[in-house]
Amino acid sequence: MLVIMFRLLYCVLLLSLVACKKTSKTDVTTPIRTALAAELPEIQRIMDDPESHGVQVVFSRITYDPSGKPVFDDFFYRAKDSLYFYPASTVKFPMAILAMERIKEKKWMNRNTRFFLEEEKEETTVAEAVRQIFAVSDNRAFNRLYEFLGTDYVNQKMKDKGLQPFRLSHRLSVEHAADIATKPIVAYKNDTTLVQLFSSYNSAPDTLDLREVSKGKGYIKDSVLVEGPMDFSLKNYYPVKTLHNTMKRLIFPQLYPEKHQFDLRAEDRKFLLYAMKATPEEAGYDALKYPESYDRFFLFGDTVATIPENLEIYNKVGYAYGTLTDCAYIKDKESGVEFILTATVTVNDNGILNDGVYAYKEKGLPFLAELGRQIYHNELLAISANRNHLK
Numbered sequence: 001m002l003v004i005m006f007r008l009l010y011c012v013l014l015l016s017l018v019a020c021k022k023t024s025k026t027d028v029t030t031p032i033r034t035a036l037a038a039e040l041p042e043i044q045r046i047m048d049d050p051e052s053h054g055v056q057v058v059f060s061r062i063t064y065d066p067s068g069k070p071v072f073d074d075f076f077y078r079a080k081d082s083l084y085f086y087p088a089s090t091v092k093f094p095m096a097i098l099a100m101e102r103i104k105e106k107k108w109m110n111r112n113t114r115f116f117l118e119e120e121k122e123e124t125t126v127a128e129a130v131r132q133i134f135a136v137s138d139n140r141a142f143n144r145l146y147e148f149l150g151t152d153y154v155n156q157k158m159k160d161k162g163l164q165p166f167r168l169s170h171r172l173s174v175e176h177a178a179d180i181a182t183k184p185i186v187a188y189k190n191d192t193t194l195v196q197l198f199s200s201y202n203s204a205p206d207t208l209d210l211r212e213v214s215k216g217k218g219y220i221k222d223s224v225l226v227e228g229p230m231d232f233s234l235k236n237y238y239p240v241k242t243l244h245n246t247m248k249r250l251i252f253p254q255l256y257p258e259k260h261q262f263d264l265r266a267e268d269r270k271f272l273l274y275a276m277k278a279t280p281e282e283a284g285y286d287a288l289k290y291p292e293s294y295d296r297f298f299l300f301g302d303t304v305a306t307i308p309e310n311l312e313i314y315n316k317v318g319y320a321y322g323t324l325t326d327c328a329y330i331k332d333k334e335s336g337v338e339f340i341l342t343a344t345v346t347v348n349d350n351g352i353l354n355d356g357v358y359a360y361k362e363k364g365l366p367f368l369a370e371l372g373r374q375i376y377h378n379e380l381l382a383i384s385a386n387r388n389h390l391k
Contacts, residue, residue, distance in 0.1 A: 032057050032077040035374035042302070042370035045363050046345060050078065054085055054212070054323065054346035058244040059375060062338040070252050079240045081165050084210040085344050087238035088318030089137045090325050091168055094238075094246055096130045096275075098157050099145045100268045108189055111268055115187035115197075117147055127271065134275045134316065135283035136290055139172045146171050147183045151202040162260045163246055167237040169205035178234065180204055207233045215321070220354035230321075230353045243327045244342040251314065251329050251340070276314040279307075297326035298341055298372025301365040310334040322348025322358040326368055330376070337379040343371060 036047050036057075046053045057077040065071055103109040103126055111127035129145050132138035151168045158166040170178040185197040214229035250272075253261040264272070275283070280290030292307050293300035295317045300307065307313065315328035325344040332338070345367055347359040358364070 031061070031075050031375070031378065032059050034378060035371055036077065038370070038374050040370055042366035043374070046347075046367045052346075054083075054344060056080070056083065056085070056240045057343040057371070058240050058341070060244070060248065060340040061379065062340065070255060072248070072255075076241075080211075081239045081241060082211050083239075084208065084213045084232060084237065085239075085325070085346065086215075086232055086321050086323050087236050087243070087325060088320035088323065089139075089142070089172070090243055090316055090318035090327060091172075091236050091238050092133045092137065092142045092318075093243070093316040093327070094158060094163070094166070095142060095145050095149065095154065095168075096133050097246075097250060097262050097264070097272065098149060098154055099126045099130065100264050100272055101157070101262055102149055102153070104263060104265050104268065108195075109187065111271060113187055113189075115148070115185050117144065118184045118186060118196075130272060131275050131278075131283050135278065135280045135285055137295060137317065139174075143171045143174060147185055147199075148197070150182045150200045151180075151205075152200070155203075158242075160259065161249065161262070163242050163249070165237065165239060166242050167205060167208070169234060169236055178205075205234050208235075208237055209233075210237075216348065216353045217351040219352060225352070240325075240327075240342045240344055243325075244340060247314075247327050247329055247340050247342070273314060276316070277312055296328075297324060297365060297368040298328050298330065298343075299369060299376060301326075301369035301372075302361075303369070319360065319364075321353050322346050322360075322364075324360060324364040324368060328372075330372075332376075332380075335380055336383055337376060339375065339379060341372060341375055343368060 036043060046055060055077070056079045058079050059075045061073040061075075063071050063073065100111065103111060103113065111130070112125050114123045114125055116123045124141070124144055126145070126148075129141040132141035154168045155166065158164065180202045182199045182202070184199045187195050187197060189195045213233045214231055216229050218225055218227050219230040220226070249256055249260065250262060262269075279287075279292045280294050281287040281292070291304045293303060293305045296307070296313055296315065297317050298315070299311075299313070310333045312331045312333065313328055315326055318325045323344060323346045325342075327340075327342040329340050330338070345364055347362075347364040349359055350357055
């Protein structure tokens with residue numbers, strides 16, 4: 001009797017192990033882990049210690065059902081809203097979209113309406129600011145849109161659209177970046193009529209209660225080394241899942257209820273997508289200084305290359321304090337490979353922030369470029385295998 005019971009228990013345990021093994025093959029991290037397991041120095045220099053390098057990845061494979069409706073197959077690796085990283089220029093992404101939404105709300109404005117900050121007098125347009133943001137990640141362009149919208153508007157819009165958590169709290173690379181009052185703007189209603197958009201007073205940001213919101217072992221302030229971690233608890237906050245979902249809503253609005261879609265004029269959405277995909281040269285910048293691969297971290301971040309015509313890349317990157325982030329919608333028009341990939345990595349080996357000594361070129365960009373290549377290559381193989389199976 002004891003022998004029979006032992007054999008039954010053994011069979012149950014064996015079946016449990018088989019079931020667990022089978023489950024692991026469908027683990028939500030599988031495609032990402034496959035890419036991150038590549039025996040390549042670009043990958044393994046980071047993956048030897050993914051925690052200290054702050055690696056977070058979200059990947060969405062895009063296929064289409066028989067009716068032509070897009071379908072997402074989502075995968076995650078260490079992507080946690082509670083794990084803080086500094087988003088840097090990725091916050092320019094929703095700012096650009098919402099500026100387009102704001103001009104539609106005002107009715108008398110369009111993307112080519114000229115405006116200027118009273119204290120600057122330099123004229124610009126929403127279209128020009130958006131073009132600069134995506135072509136070369138221009139901080140002044142972002143800050144002008146920041147004054148145009150204000151943090152309360154942006155934060156409420158992101159909340160209304162279900163893009164949470166998210167928090168915009170400061171401008172980029174200027175003194176008094178966190179001033180809650182926006183600066184007065186003057187806009188041209190027509191060639192002869194000027195309209196003043198008065199400054200607004202926005203809510204002061206709450207302190208973020210997140211893991212790793214204090215970073216490093218020291219930082220440079222006013223050319224002096226300050227011992228101890230740098231506090232990011234009042235900084236901008238844009239976790240990878242929210243960033244990734246922003247791209248989903250922009251590229252595939254039809255998959256979301258109307259209240260969660262960006263309310264854009266059709267021609268403004270078309271312009272926005274073109275600005276995201278355009279090379280710096282197409283946006284009017286010097287191709288020698290800004291090659292086609294500039295700010296395309298996935299696939300091309302570690303090289304100066306011409307992007308093949310069959311590849312379309314719509315993306316926004318960010319980099320500061322040793323952290324690199326990219327969010328991209330990538331489509332191969334020839335093979336049918338189509339996906340959204342978002343990832344962040346930190347390469348601040350000495351633990352000092354604001355010293356400018358970061359391993360971007362040595363470790364960060366090679367990692368993100370190779371991650372993109374591995375994902376793309378594996379998707380190509382999967383499509384090829386599926387087509388051969390159907391034959």
